[in-house]
Amino acid sequence: MAGLCAAARARELGASPVVYEKGSRAGGSMLLSSGVVWRYRSFDEFRTQCPGGDERLQRLVFDRLDDALEWLESLGAPVIERETGNPLTRGVRFDTAGLTDALVRSAGDVRLEEPVMNTETAAGGVIVLATGGFQADRELVERLIRPQTPLRVRANRSSTGDGLRYATDRGAALSSGLDEFYGRNMADVDFDEHDFVGLAQVYGRFARIFNDDGDEFFDHNTVSWSELDLVQATARQPGARAWYLLDEEALDERVRYGTVRELVAQAPTRTEPSQLPFAAPVQAVVAVRVAAAITHTIGGLRVDDGARVLRGDGQPLDGLFAAGVDVGGISTGGYASGLACALVLGLTAAETALT
Ligand SMILES: Cc1cc2nc3c(=O)[nH]c(=O)nc-3n(C[C@H](O)[C@H](O)[C@H](O)COP(=O)(O)OP(=O)(O)OC[C@H]3O[C@@H](n4cnc5c(N)ncnc54)[C@H](O)[C@@H]3O)c2cc1C
Secondary structure: OHHHHHHHHHHHOOOOOEEEOOOOOOOHHHHHOOOEEEEEOOHHHHHHHOOOOOHHHHHHHHHHHHHHHHHHHHOOOOEEEOOOOOOOEEEEEEOHHHHHHHHHHHHOEEEOOOOOOOHHHHHHOOEEEOOOOOOOOHHHHHHHHOOOOOOEEOOOOOOOOHHHHHHHHOOEOEOOOOOOEEEEEEEOOOOOHHHOOOOEOOOHHHOEEEOOOOOOOEOHHHOOOOOHHHHHHHHOOHHHEEEEEEOHHHHOOEEOOEEHHHHHHHOOOEEOHHHOOOOOOOOOOEEEEEEEEEEEEOOOEOEOOOOEEEEOOOOEEEEEEEOHHHEOOOOOOOOOOHHHHHHHHHHHHHHHHHO
8 A cells, every 4th residue: 555655646746756576466455444534632642552553653643634634635546434333432434445546547657566665766766665564574574573383374474574574674664563463363264355344253351261281361341342362362372362241141242243143143262161282261252363363563664754764873774665564563562454544645645756
């Protein structure tokens, strides 16, 4: 998303950008997403929810998002809903196929090929790195996020840290939150992109949560609204797995896409508590085996509020910008909309480079 936004804005400003896409189609994870581009209702809430994030970048995303959403609509991106369904946040839900079409049309020259990234390219002009993070690169995930076992990827598989490698090879600094990620606890089975939403088990806050050894490793009363803290903790358990144990009361709770009972009924890894490898609490009537899956990274390149990639000494690297998930440290300690960060940082990169 971020690269297309940067290119579309650069064209409006009179430049002739080229978007290189290494996948077989444009749109990246944006196309696979639920399409909700959102922010917290107040800046204080953003700071409270993501306390370790870079305040200048949070301010940028918060202040610019509403206008940026209007800009997206002005390109013809189709809106499905003007609500997020979450009292803490506000935003707009787009049809992601229509959003991708609108952005590709506006970006102009979008080539399905990997760019030849060398110093000559950099010297010849401006590069905006927007490769979507490093979640699909097993080595980087193991080194920086350190899950107990490799995580399944719940995102477009082309985001393998190319932007991060390119910039760090040239002296770029890394942000906070390198060991954090956005993801979901999924039913513990192999899946493809059609199951990214359907297999997500987002009701850990109503369950008792155990690992394979029978340790209750997370107090469900403390799970955050996004459940990211639980997902990250699950990634550090044996097999990066957990068991959600539910009693009758928990099954009657409502979540975004229905009741917990309805979701559990569709979970392919539900089982009888008596079948577990440990003694379950007596109230539990059903158990679901989940495994942590990664959607995108939270740490990444350090940038300033003009989207310039920074070196360790805080100075910008000449002609090098980053946007989207390649930018790290915006939501450290919590969760913020990846689509919003991609949109705002993409626009910002184009504007800083060209004005
Ligand atoms: C199931 C699901 C639901 C989601 N729902 C939401 C939601 O409702 N709201 C929200 O805010 N976020 C959501 N997200 C997250 C959101 O999709 C991402 O945060 C967002 O797409 C990030 O934008 P980006 O531009 O950084 O990366 P992407 O949109 O993934 O784009 C990066 C692009 O770079 C390409 N690329 C990688 N390496 C190279 C290279 N070397 N050369 C050329 N191209 C390269 C990739 O192929 C990809 O097309 C969801 C994600 C998923 C998977």
